[in-house]
Amino acid sequence: MHKTSLFSQNVAISILVSFTGCALLYIALIGPIIAALAVLILALTLMVVAERTGKVEHLYRALACHQGKSLTVIIVFVLILPLILSNNYLLHVAVMGGIYSIVALGLNFQVGTGMVNFATAAFFGTGAYTSALLAINFGLSPWLTTVFGMVAAASLGIIFGFPALKTRGYYLSLITMSLQIIFTLMIINTSWLGGPNGIPNIPAYSLGATSLRMPIIIFGMDFPYQANYLYLVYSLLGLAMFVALRLHNSRTGLAWNAIEQDEIVAITQGINLTKSKLLAFALGAAFAGLAGGLYGHYTSFIGVEDFDFSKSLVFICMVLLGGMDNPLGVVLGALMLTIIDEKLRDFADYRMLMYSVILIIILLARPQGLLPKRIRIYQAAKSIVNLKI
Amino acid sequence: MNVLQTEALTINFGGLKAVDAVDFTIKDEVIGLLGPNGSGKTTFLNLVSGIYKPTSGKIVFEQADITGAGPNVVRKKGIARTFQTNRLCLNLSIIDNLLLGLYSQQKATWWQSLLQPKRCNKELIRGIEKCLEILHHFNPSLVARAYEPITAIPLIDRRRIEIARSIVGSPRLLLLDEPTAGLNAEETSQIIGDIGKIRNGNEKISMIIIEHDMVVISSICHRVVVLNAGKKIADDCFSEVCKNEQVCKAYLGG
Numbered sequence: 001m002h003k004t005s006l007f008s009q010n011v012a013i014s015i016l017v018s019f020t021g022c023a024l025l026y027i028a029l030i031g032p033i034i035a036a037l038a039v040l041i042l043a044l045t046l047m048v049v050a051e052r053t054g055k056v057e058h059l060y061r062a063l064a065c066h067q068g069k070s071l072t073v074i075i076v077f078v079l080i081l082p083l084i085l086s087n088n089y090l091l092h093v094a095v096m097g098g099i100y101s102i103v104a105l106g107l108n109f110q111v112g113t114g115m116v117n118f119a120t121a122a123f124f125g126t127g128a129y130t131s132a133l134l135a136i137n138f139g140l141s142p143w144l145t146t147v148f149g150m151v152a153a154a155s156l157g158i159i160f161g162f163p164a165l166k167t168r169g170y171y172l173s174l175i176t177m178s179l180q181i182i183f184t185l186m187i188i189n190t191s192w193l194g195g196p197n198g199i200p201n202i203p204a205y206s207l208g209a210t211s212l213r214m215p216i217i218i219f220g221m222d223f224p225y226q227a228n229y230l231y232l233v234y235s236l237l238g239l240a241m242f243v244a245l246r247l248h249n250s251r252t253g254l255a256w257n258a259i260e261q262d263e264i265v266a267i268t269q270g271i272n273l274t275k276s277k278l279l280a281f282a283l284g285a286a287f288a289g290l291a292g293g294l295y296g297h298y299t300s301f302i303g304v305e306d307f308d309f310s311k312s313l314v315f316i317c318m319v320l321l322g323g324m325d326n327p328l329g330v331v332l333g334a335l336m337l338t339i340i341d342e343k344l345r346d347f348a349d350y351r352m353l354m355y356s357v358i359l360i361i362i363l364l365a366r367p368q369g370l371l372p373k374r375i376r377i378y379q380a381a382k383s384i385v386n387l388k389i
Numbered sequence: 390m391n392v393l394q395t396e397a398l399t400i401n402f403g404g405l406k407a408v409d410a411v412d413f414t415i416k417d418e419v420i421g422l423l424g425p426n427g428s429g430k431t432t433f434l435n436l437v438s439g440i441y442k443p444t445s446g447k448i449v450f451e452q453a454d455i456t457g458a459g460p461n462v463v464r465k466k467g468i469a470r471t472f473q474t475n476r477l478c479l480n481l482s483i484i485d486n487l488l489l490g491l492y493s494q495q496k497a498t499w500w501q502s503l504l505q506p507k508r509c510n511k512e513l514i515r516g517i518e519k520c521l522e523i524l525h526h527f528n529p530s531l532v533a534r535a536y537e538p539i540t541a542i543p544l545i546d547r548r549r550i551e552i553a554r555s556i557v558g559s560p561r562l563l564l565l566d567e568p569t570a571g572l573n574a575e576e577t578s579q580i581i582g583d584i585g586k587i588r589n590g591n592e593k594i595s596m597i598i599i600e601h602d603m604v605v606i607s608s609i610c611h612r613v614v615v616l617n618a619g620k621k622i623a624d625d626c627f628s629e630v631c632k633n634e635q636v637c638k639a640y641l642g643g
Contacts, residue, residue, distance in 0.1 A: 243503060246502050246503055246506070247499060247502060247503070250497060250499065250502035250509060251492065251495055251497045251502070251509070251512075251513075252497075252498070252499040252502060254481075254485060254488060254489060254492070255492065257478070257481060257485075258478055258481075258489055258492075261478040261479065261480065261481065262476055262478060264440070264460075264472075264476060265476045265477070265478060265489070266489075267459070267460045267461050268438060268440070268460045268461075268464055268469075268470060269461075269464060269489045269490060269492045269493060269554075270461045270464040270465050270492050270493025270494075270558075271461055271492060272461050273461070279499060283499075373480070375481070375482045375485075375536055375537075375538060376481070376482065376485055377536060378484075378513060378517065380510040380513055380514060381513065381514050381517045383514075384514065384517055384518060384521070
């Protein structure tokens with residue numbers, strides 16, 4: 001009797017938590033800037049309350065046991081989003097949120113290894129430029145060029161990773177900042193890379209004869225073209241989340257966390273620091289490169305302002321706000337910051353100020369972010385009787 | 390059959406010979422490494438474990454030359470160590486800290502974690518079972534708390550976790566750097582018991598122990614090596630070393 005009521009209680013909790021999360025994001029998306037900030041403060045308050053009353057472990061456990069049900073709620077939400085949003089601009093914001101979430105998941109690999117990387121926008125840009133230029137100049141399919149973009153970004157990740165190997169902490173961050181600035185200057189000063197004018201007329205993805213930049217009709221209802229990209233981006237985000245979570249709970253993820261904690265411990269347990277750090281750089285850059293390719297083929301125009309140092313700062317903010325080394329946290333951080341950033345378009349002068357203010361408040365009041373880093377729980381080892389979760 | 394031998398092992402830190410032409414051998418036994426502060430004991434362990442590269446001399450482990458190999462290579466070959474300052478990963482759980490000890494013996498790569506989850510899960514489950522078994526030997530009450538962060542347990546248990554981490558990967562040689570530093574007499578005798586359990590267990594693990602506590606040394610060491618100012622000045626059983634004039638001079642002064 002007691003067991004079934006606990007079971008249904010956990011099911012209810014997991015459905016309620018995912019539904020509430022989607023509802024809060026929806027409110028932040030459709031409301032004015034005040035609504036978005038209120039949602040952020042509410043979410044932070046709820047987390048603090050859950051932690052103080054000790055309920056947070058119960059919530060996480062319920063979610064872990066019923067991942068399928070929470071996932072269903074989220075999938076339904078994404079599917080019906082074009083129907084419940086009143087205008088295409090908001091749909092566009094949702095697409096951008098998804099794209100930036102993929103970047104944030106990639107950056108999280110590096111941050112989780114103790115490397116705060118300020119060159120993420122360069123990886124994002126490498127994916128975008130590689131994919132766009134190959135598609136325009138060689139007429140290759142955007143699907144294929146996006147993959148090339150990922151490879152190019154991963155390669156740049158390894159190249160940028162090498163100087164980072166010998167440095168730690170602040171020095172590593174400073175080196176990545178310099179590399180980011182070099183990247184931006186290189187783009188501006190190279191005409192075949194578009195120079196300061198950027199690259200227009202980037203082809204869209206197409207499935208057979210249908211381009212994704214055309215509106216579609218499903219079950220007799222008109223969907224704007226942004227819906228196509230919404231489904232594409234969020235499917236890829238789902239895949240990225242899966243990869244991030246699997247890596248986090250694996251031997252590789254443990255090595256990354258050991259490096260972040262104490263490099264001497266890591267190396268004396270047999271971890272090859274060079275390989276591990278370069279892997280974090282390469283995989284993180286690959287994620288950013290994928291997002292860059294998606295970005296270029298979605299917006300059809302890319303300019304160097306989209307991939308400069310201030311963009312790198314934005315990605316760092318997303319990871320900090322959402323919760324370092326918590327994959328779900330960084331996605332939520334990316335979504336919230338994308339929404340808040342769009343709402344602040346009306347206050348153009350205050351946008352960068354807003355990031356600085358958020359950063360300061362988070363670092364002072366809740367440095368662990370919205371969803372703090374969690375102790376690893378090995379779901380695969382549930383059957384081991386002595387290992388109590 | 391020597392497990393480890395060093396030949397004229399030397400390291401020079403800009404003119405200061407921290408370890409000076411030390412010849413050392415160890416078979417299947419426990420050797421105590423003694424000497425006053427600054428005599429080069431920890432430096433010697435750092436050389437053997439690969440953290441420092443020697444200026445000259447050789448290190449041979451199980452008939453293979455490992456001179457100059459990095460710490461991660463040395464660990465994979467089968468030499469594990471603990472640290473004077475009890476280095477654990479503080480924001481990881483107890484089980485994660487123990488699993489780190491198995492890292493060098495496991496094989497799952499990042500793409501296998503994505504594409505071959507079943508195989509990786511098997512390796513993980515075997516690893517967790519081994520860690521819990523070793524944890525049970527050291528402190529059964531911790532097994533139920535395996536997911537708690539390291540910060541939740543007292544110093545003596547952290548020492549045990551560090552020792553457990555170093556043996557869970559079945560090393561051939563274990564280097565212990567002052568395992569009882571900061572512990573009281575009761576806790577010290579518990580650690581002596583734990584080390585005895587390791588020696589009485591199934592696996593042959595040779596040990597080099599740096600200690601200042603002579604009770605520990607006399608109860609578990611077969612032999613004792615004494616360093617002073619980087620040079621080896623004695624190499625004998627404990628009772629003989631106690632009578633050695635040079636040793637007394639090194640500890641108590643001329």
